[in-house]
Each structure stands twice: as C-alpha cells, then as structure tokens.
Amino acid sequence: MNRTLFNDNVTGALEFTVSWEMDGIRHEEWFLGRKVNPVNDIFPRGMREALEGKGEGESVAFTYEPRMCIPRFKxxxxxxxxxxxxxxxxxxxxxxxxxxxxxxxxxxxxxxxxxxxxxxxxxxxxxxxxxxxxxxCNHPLATIPVTIEAAIQYLQPRDAGTYGSLTHWREATCDWGPGMQTRHNGEPTDFFHDAFFQIRNENIAPNAPCMDNAAERNLQALQDRVLTPDMRVLAMDAATSPHMAGRYDAVIFTQVFEYLADPVGVLRSIAAHLAPGGMVLAGFGNAYDKDRVIQGWTELHEFERMGLILEYLRRAGLDGDARTFSRRNDWRDQDDPRFLETKGVSDSIYMVCGRKR
Incomplete structure (x- = not known):
C-alpha cells in the first residue's frame, strides 16, 4: 500500500507547535491546522519545502529570529x-x-x-x-525568537479540481494570543483594581462548565508531561475547598483561579505543604460560571489569564521553572452533543505551572 506523502496533490491536517522563551519562562502553543492546502496556503519560511515528501507522523521544525517570521518591530x-x-x-x-x-x-x-x-x-x-x-501596536512576539514545528497528522488525496481557500499559518498560529501572557519590559502588568476580585453572586458555589472530553484528555496529557508517577499529587477543582493537610510534590488546580477572591493567599498556604521544588499546575478552559467568576477574569484575553496566574505564582514564591501551555483548535469527539454547534472544534485549554523556590 502506497503512503500518502505531502505534495500539491493532497490536503490534510498539521499540528503546529510554537515554542519561545521570555524572562526565563518557557511557553508552548499548540494549534491544529485543519484543511491544510499545500497549493494555496502560506507557510513560515522554508516549511512548505521541508514538508515535501513527508508522511503522516513526520515533522519539521525551524527556529526563526525576529523579523524572519513574526513581523518586525517598528x-x-x-x-x-x-x-x-x-x-x-x-x-x-x-x-x-x-x-x-x-x-x-x-x-x-x-x-x-x-x-x-x-x-x-x-x-x-x-x-x-x-x-x-x-x-x-507591534506583534507581542516581534522581538522574540520562535521555534515552529509542523507535524503531519493526516493526509488524503485532493479532490480533482478542488483547490479550496488560502490560510496563512503563521497568522493562524501566532496572531491571536501568543505573547500576551508576558510582562512588558519586565514590569508587572497592572491587572488589579478595586473591583477585580468582585463576584456577582457569592452565595452560591462555583459551577464550572465542563470541558468536552477531548479538552479533558488534552489537559491530562499536559499534566502527564510534567508530573511523574512517584509524585504525591493533590488535585483540586472549582468544587473543592482550597484547604489541605500533609505534604505534596504537586498540587493541580483545574478551573479554580476563575473563582478565587484571594488566590495569592491560597497559594501561599499551599506552598507551606509543598515539598522543596514542589509544583503547582493551573489549568483552565475558555468558559466559566458567569455568576461566580471574579470580575477581573472576565476582563482578560485568554492568554492574558495565563499572565495573571504567573503573577499569582510570582507573589507566592512559586514561579520557579515557570512554563505556560496552550492547546487550541483540536478536534472535538464526533459523539459530543455540541459537535455541530462548535463545528467540531474542541474547547481551548491553557496550563500554567511553576515550582516552589
């Protein structure tokens, strides 16, 4: 059986991963490129040629200095x-x-x-x-080297005479959030104001919207990348009281910081129960309980929310070896009840992690 290889006569899907670092913090953005069209689409420099002849499961990666991929700073x-x-x-x-x-x-x-x-x-x-x-008005990544990897998820022969639309893949992967989780010139972002931690209805418990199954698997996979089986792990969600006893190697927060009126206080109390070098992992999606969310969370872009959690970790002394992850535009399970409504797109997920200093 002949393998289908990347060329002008196929269409398919590419998994793009954008990796970069700023202020000692590593960031990784994953984005699924659907309906990739080798004929019409615009790829980062050198990538289209490098993909030629590659098959499913193979990948190429390039590191681009400022101005070589992201629009230059002006x-x-x-x-x-x-x-x-x-x-x-x-x-x-x-x-x-x-x-x-x-x-x-x-x-x-x-x-x-x-x-x-x-x-x-x-x-x-x-x-x-x-x-x-x-x-x-410059791109948030205009002065930062970025590494972009493209992995071929699947390929199929092009329908005869069908050339489809044009997608600019650097814009799709990099232009709507990556870079917005950083500080400007090393100075803290002015997130906070008098009403930042106000909650519309404090008399009810948070009822965080469920992520779809694919998003839950994606978040679990990210957690598994940084945790090891021998770790003592405590998992918390929006329905769990943020109180703890004992000693842990990692604490996982899933859809929790959207609802905390004193997140730094919670993290400082958590730090007392973390072993040296212990980790905090904070994961969230792109939906929240509007009756119980803090006002400041609603004001922020999803990528800025990762910057907010990084600020919490800094203030609590838990920002050692800090990292952020995003995963967007993945497939939603076909049996999901919202498959048609969402056009088959899974919920975006985000994760921030840091270690006790």
Whole structure:
C-alpha cells in the first residue's frame, strides 16, 4: 500500500507547535491546522519545502529570529495619543478602564489608519498619563525568537479540481494570543483594581462548565508531561475547598483561579505543604460560571489569564521553572452533543505551572 506523502496533490491536517522563551519562562502553543492546502496556503519560511515528501507522523521544525517570521518591530507602531482617542467601551455593563501592560483591541483607538471599531488585532498599553496613552501596536512576539514545528497528522488525496481557500499559518498560529501572557519590559502588568476580585453572586458555589472530553484528555496529557508517577499529587477543582493537610510534590488546580477572591493567599498556604521544588499546575478552559467568576477574569484575553496566574505564582514564591501551555483548535469527539454547534472544534485549554523556590 502506497503512503500518502505531502505534495500539491493532497490536503490534510498539521499540528503546529510554537515554542519561545521570555524572562526565563518557557511557553508552548499548540494549534491544529485543519484543511491544510499545500497549493494555496502560506507557510513560515522554508516549511512548505521541508514538508515535501513527508508522511503522516513526520515533522519539521525551524527556529526563526525576529523579523524572519513574526513581523518586525517598528518604532512607528508605538504611538503616543491623546487620551480622548481611546473609545469608551464597556463589558457586562462595566466601563473598560485602561491599565498599564494590558492588551486591548486596536478598534478601541479612534482614528487609526485602516483600523475600524470592530478591529480585534491587539495593542499593548505601555504608557498612561492624565492626558495621553501609549499604544504599542507591534506583534507581542516581534522581538522574540520562535521555534515552529509542523507535524503531519493526516493526509488524503485532493479532490480533482478542488483547490479550496488560502490560510496563512503563521497568522493562524501566532496572531491571536501568543505573547500576551508576558510582562512588558519586565514590569508587572497592572491587572488589579478595586473591583477585580468582585463576584456577582457569592452565595452560591462555583459551577464550572465542563470541558468536552477531548479538552479533558488534552489537559491530562499536559499534566502527564510534567508530573511523574512517584509524585504525591493533590488535585483540586472549582468544587473543592482550597484547604489541605500533609505534604505534596504537586498540587493541580483545574478551573479554580476563575473563582478565587484571594488566590495569592491560597497559594501561599499551599506552598507551606509543598515539598522543596514542589509544583503547582493551573489549568483552565475558555468558559466559566458567569455568576461566580471574579470580575477581573472576565476582563482578560485568554492568554492574558495565563499572565495573571504567573503573577499569582510570582507573589507566592512559586514561579520557579515557570512554563505556560496552550492547546487550541483540536478536534472535538464526533459523539459530543455540541459537535455541530462548535463545528467540531474542541474547547481551548491553557496550563500554567511553576515550582516552589
């Protein structure tokens, strides 16, 4: 039986993994490229040629220095603008107030060339005074070397005469979140405000939405990559009281930080029960209980939420060997009741981990 190999006469799926490091923290973003079209699609430099003749299960990887893949950093994209150019926006009826280090859609800025009110491409707020703000519209990874691996998940012969649409795979994998979990110039992001930890209804227990089965397996697989069978592990979820006794090598939080009004206090108490070098793993998805979630969680992009948890870990002294992971656009199980509603896409999952210093 002939193997199907990557060439202009096939379509298929590629698993893209983007790895990078900043401020000593390692990050890994996984993204499933569906309906890959070797004829029309745009690949990172050198990748299309390297994939030629490869089969299912094989992969290629390239490390790209700044400007070789991610759009280069331009000083002209760092703009100091009058504060009244920042459109007044609300979320869940609450005003969105600018905060240093946070990301916002460029559509929030009035009068930018080729930018419209519904433009979601992010900018980072890097300066703020009573009269002006600084908007850095460069890509969050513009100054960071990135390694991109493409692994062939499956291939099938192209339908005769069918060429499909065009996908720019660097944009698909890198442009809608990766890099937003970092600090700006090593300074803490100004996440917190007086209402950040407010909860709409404190009188009920959190009821975290269930992840789909594929997302649960993905999160478990990420945990298994950093845990070993001999570890003493305590697992917590939104329904578990964050109190503990005994000594542990790792504590796993699954969909918990969305609902904690004193996360740093909880982590500090956890640290007292962790063995030297003990780990904290925090996993979450892209849905939450809207009646019990803290307000600040709803204000953040999903990748910024990883940055928030990193900040919690730093303040609790649990940020040793810190890492973040994301996994997006994976297949949802075909027997899942929401398969058609979600167009077969599994829930995105995110994980942050750190060690006791």
């Amino acid at each position: 000083e002209s994209l760092v703009r100091i603008l009058p504060l009244d150019r920042l459109r007044k926006k609300t979320r869940f009826g609450q005003p969105i107030l600018p905060r240093l280090g946070r990301f916002y859609p460029q559509g929030h800025i009035d009068g930018l060339l080729d930018v419209y009110p519904d433009t979601l491409t992010p900018f980072r707020l890097t300066g703020l005074t009573d009269k002006s703000f600084t908007a850095d």
